[in-house]
Amino acid sequence: MNEFVAEKADIAVIGAGHAGVEAALASARMGLKTILFTLSLDQIANMPCNPSIGGTGKGHLVYEIDALGGEMGRAADLVTMQSRTLNLGKGPAVHSKRIQADRMLYHSVMKKTLEDCENLRIIQSEVTDLEVTDGALSAVITRLKAKYEVKAAIICSGTYLRGRVIIGDTAYASGPDGSLPSVGLNERLSELGIKLLRFKTGTPPRIHRRSIDFSRLERQDGETDVTPYSYRSVAPGRSDDTDNYDVSTDFSAIEDIQKNVSIAPTNEISNKNQPNLFTRQTPCYIAYTNERTHEIIRQNLHRSPLYSGMIEGTGPRYCPSIEDKVVRFSDKPRHQLFAEPMGYDTDEIYLQGFSSSLPAEVQLEMLHSIEGFENAEVMRFAYAIEYDCIDPSQLLPTLEFKAISGLYGAGQFNGTSGYEEAAAQGLIAGINAAYKIKGEPPLTLSRDSSYIGTLIDDIVTKGTNEPYRIMTSRSEYRLLLRQSNAAFRLMDEGRRSGLISKERYARLIELKEQINAEIKRVKAKTVAPSESLNAILTACGTTPISTGVRLSELIKRPQLSYEALREIDDTYLSLDKTVRTEAEIMLKYDGYIARQIEDAQKMEKLEAKLLPTDIDYEKITGLRLEARQKLSKVRPMNIGQASRISGVSPADISVLMIYLKVNKL
Numbered sequence: 001m002n003e004f005v006a007e008k009a010d011i012a013v014i015g016a017g018h019a020g021v022e023a024a025l026a027s028a029r030m031g032l033k034t035i036l037f038t039l040s041l042d043q044i045a046n047m048p049c050n051p052s053i054g055g056t057g058k059g060h061l062v063y064e065i066d067a068l069g070g071e072m073g074r075a076a077d078l079v080t081m082q083s084r085t086l087n088l089g090k091g092p093a094v095h096s097k098r099i100q101a102d103r104m105l106y107h108s109v110m111k112k113t114l115e116d117c118e119n120l121r122i123i124q125s126e127v128t129d130l131e132v133t134d135g136a137l138s139a140v141i142t143r144l145k146a147k148y149e150v151k152a153a154i155i156c157s158g159t160y161l162r163g164r165v166i167i168g169d170t171a172y173a174s175g176p177d178g179s180l181p182s183v184g185l186n187e188r189l190s191e192l193g194i195k196l197l198r199f200k201t202g203t204p205p206r207i208h209r210r211s212i213d214f215s216r217l218e219r220q221d222g223e224t225d226v227t228p229y230s231y232r233s234v235a236p237g238r239s240d241d242t243d244n245y246d247v248s249t250d251f252s253a254i255e256d257i258q259k260n261v262s263i264a265p266t267n268e269i270s271n272k273n274q275p276n277l278f279t280r281q282t283p284c285y286i287a288y289t290n291e292r293t294h295e296i297i298r299q300n301l302h303r304s305p306l307y308s309g310m311i312e313g314t315g316p317r318y319c320p321s322i323e324d325k326v327v328r329f330s331d332k333p334r335h336q337l338f339a340e341p342m343g344y345d346t347d348e349i350y351l352q353g354f355s356s357s358l359p360a361e362v363q364l365e366m367l368h369s370i371e372g373f374e375n376a377e378v379m380r381f382a383y384a385i386e387y388d389c390i391d392p393s394q395l396l397p398t399l400e401f402k403a404i405s406g407l408y409g410a411g412q413f414n415g416t417s418g419y420e421e422a423a424a425q426g427l428i429a430g431i432n433a434a435y436k437i438k439g440e441p442p443l444t445l446s447r448d449s450s451y452i453g454t455l456i457d458d459i460v461t462k463g464t465n466e467p468y469r470i471m472t473s474r475s476e477y478r479l480l481l482r483q484s485n486a487a488f489r490l491m492d493e494g495r496r497s498g499l500i501s502k503e504r505y506a507r508l509i510e511l512k513e514q515i516n517a518e519i520k521r522v523k524a525k526t527v528a529p530s531e532s533l534n535a536i537l538t539a540c541g542t543t544p545i546s547t548g549v550r551l552s553e554l555i556k557r558p559q560l561s562y563e564a565l566r567e568i569d570d571t572y573l574s575l576d577k578t579v580r581t582e583a584e585i586m587l588k589y590d591g592y593i594a595r596q597i598e599d600a601q602k603m604e605k606l607e608a609k610l611l612p613t614d615i616d617y618e619k620i621t622g623l624r625l626e627a628r629q630k631l632s633k634v635r636p637m638n639i640g641q642a643s644r645i646s647g648v649s650p651a652d653i654s655v656l657m658i659y660l661k662v663n664k665l
Helices: 018-029 058-067 072-078 103-115 185-191 252-260 291-299 322-328 360-368 419-438 451-462 483-497 502-524 531-539 551-556 577-588 590-607 625-634 639-643 650-662
Strands: 004-008 011-014 034-038 052-054 080-086 096-101 120-124 127-133 136-142 146-149 152-155 164-167 170-173 196-203 206-208 218-220 284-288 336-341 348-352 378-380 383-390 407-409
Touching: 011 018, 011 419, 018 034, 018 103, 018 120, 018 152, 018 419, 052 058, 052 072, 052 419, 058 072, 058 096, 058 419, 058 451, 058 483, 072 080, 072 096, 072 103, 072 419, 096 103, 103 120, 127 185, 136 152, 152 419, 185 196, 291 322, 291 360, 360 378, 407 419, 419 451, 419 483, 483 502, 483 577, 502 551, 502 577, 551 577, 577 590, 590 639, 625 639, 639 650
Parallel strands: 004 146, 011 034, 011 152, 034 120, 152 407
Antiparallel strands: 052 096, 080 096, 127 136, 136 146, 164 170, 164 383, 196 383, 206 348, 206 378, 218 284, 284 336, 336 348
16 A cells, blocks of 8 residues: 555644543644544543542642643533542642543543534544654654654554553453554654553453442442532533633533433432532442452462563552452451442443452452442453553653654653543643744743643653652642642643633632732731630630631631631621632641742752753763763753752752853853
8 A cells, every 4th residue: 555645734643542632622722733543433532441530639630731721621520420529638738629420421522522623633543653854753654554744743542552451361452441452653663762661550340230239338429519620610511701712512412411311329419509510419339348359369369460470561559450459468358449330321330449350250259259249240341451651751841752853742651640640741742732833932830830740740850660640749849739729820821822711811810819818808807806706716626815816817727717707707708719718728828838839949940050952961070870871861951850860869969050050051
């Protein structure tokens, strides 16, 4: 078959998972002619693992994606089956929203959003070759020999690249959910000198609802006061302002499904306080393994590809299989499992925490040992999947390859795990590819600005030897990076790209001014002692007052809040919820926030000290051998990034600082 030029465009996005969707939408909405390639139109924005979005750290990413103009939050809001905020017993820095999503509806929403997007073409075809001219990406070529001449390409291959599914001693080439793998592109990447890694992940079995005895499980309901991920989630298919791109897609079919399909085996939660479309929530359930389950696993460990050597790839440390948990935590008498619905119009139940690659018959025996699952009917068996990805230290902080201009990577292709991590990288890669073609400065987010910045800095600076997952503990600026202030942190960058409208930006500025005004007000307002006030203080377990005190000092007390003091504060009811929430957090944690801001400013000074791209670290006297090797490999852009490279010591940083000063760089 002869190669032919099929089309010319600005940007090609390879893969239509969560990274590819965000990358394509971002570049197209920024006015660049974009082509999105997918192995299957039916796999767009697929959720092969649990159809949930958010969680600890991950919820922060979704809010940040929305703040920058991404799509994941809006789509998640449209298909929410249950919403919960995790870690409410802890400080606001780690409060993380998580929703259970309707898997097929999420796919449908994203597919329709892509189809309705101007400047975007979607093509079902496999990209197997890349054309590089004079060190720059110039075209992508499909298996059908169709050549698409482009100025940039973003690889978002997920777990498809040379994918291999493993169950027991059975292994076969496959993408997730029995889809086709991507074959050929990995060879071309190797030819181009790109270092590939081999990672693996896995999923639990899916169980038919009718075969589970829910009466023997612990019910887990959602929250009744739901804050959506997206500022656009005012009503299905409508926006609260006019964006630079069309958001008028008709999602009335989703409303019909939510109204007419019964999913929960018992009554759903009625949530009249929700601000938009979350009028129904479905319960999830908690189950537990037991000693019998663990004994079955121990007796069959020799049949596990994890221990037989059949699996070559490195798996995620923070999402181990059930057999791995039984081995690593042998002192635990049981492990918690979560039975969660896959959608409104399906009876598939996802058993979170029961990921496995053991043979099918062993999986059945394990399942039937669990209370409530004695008669479980498996609809999809658990499996492990291996796939190729890259060493992300080959990327710039823009997610562009250092060695190939115009070629970007995003998502699991970059060695990360999770839908949210993928979507965040796809958004940044799409924005930066568009900026590069337009000749505008790139978007590089700092660690103190966002979890997205933390994620990208971690992988491009340190690389990863296992699937990387975001966690709140990865950030040294957790108190600055709250879910509740994501829009305020990133609104300037969202507006610069044009993905956030001027109306939305103006509303954020207004809210920010209101928050500052409210903090000023409560710091100035003095409250006199009174019987009613002291009764409130006593009831809340804090000391009554005998002299006047500023309202801000009362709010700072751990036992008190705006809500507790509403009877003595005549402005409470007139305050927007966002204003109250942010003002209270900033008052209570004022000293800690100030300290983290000071730390961030110190790091900012180091980030401002740029390192030449052609610097020869081997010739710098005083650098240790390990530091020379690491610096030469990563080629950090500035002193701040250099200081975060594993193996580069403070003494090495001092040597670099002296080098810059002596050479007046």
